[in-house]
Amino acid sequence: MSYGVSAALQSAIYQALSADTVLTGLVGSAIYDAAPTGSVPALYVSLGPEDVADASDQTGHGARHDFTVSVVSDTAGFLTAKQVAAAISDVLVDASLSLSRGRLVGLYFVSAKARRVQDSDVRRIDLKFRARVEDS
Helix, strand or coil, rough: HHHHCCCCCCCCHHHHHHHHHHHHHHHCCCCCCCCCCCCCEEEEEEEEEEEEEEECCCCCCEEEEEEEEEECCCCCHHHHHHHHHHHHHHCCCCCCCCCCEEEEEEEEEEEEEECCCCCCCCCCEECCCEEEEEEE
């Protein structure tokens, strides 16, 4: 197993999301590598947790990265957050991302969970994706 591709994968995901005109039309530049502190935008996207497991085989080192991309909104209802979540999914599912290290074999949607955050007006959608990578 190799964790060596993790930073390259995260960077490529962030770049793909930031470069998408549909997504940036919805959230502007409010796409973060980590949830912002202090005053936060009413609607933003944040890269979240990642779990990595070995996926090496006879052809070489590889890993399976399960990661979360979150949409957070204080807009009433879930419609706006779901539109942003759909745009994220459109960008990432089956994406052909170029990595600075290693190679992306595939990128897949796994699940999503939409909920209110602790009895507040904040809505959050956590989208889970799986990336299979090979490290050279």
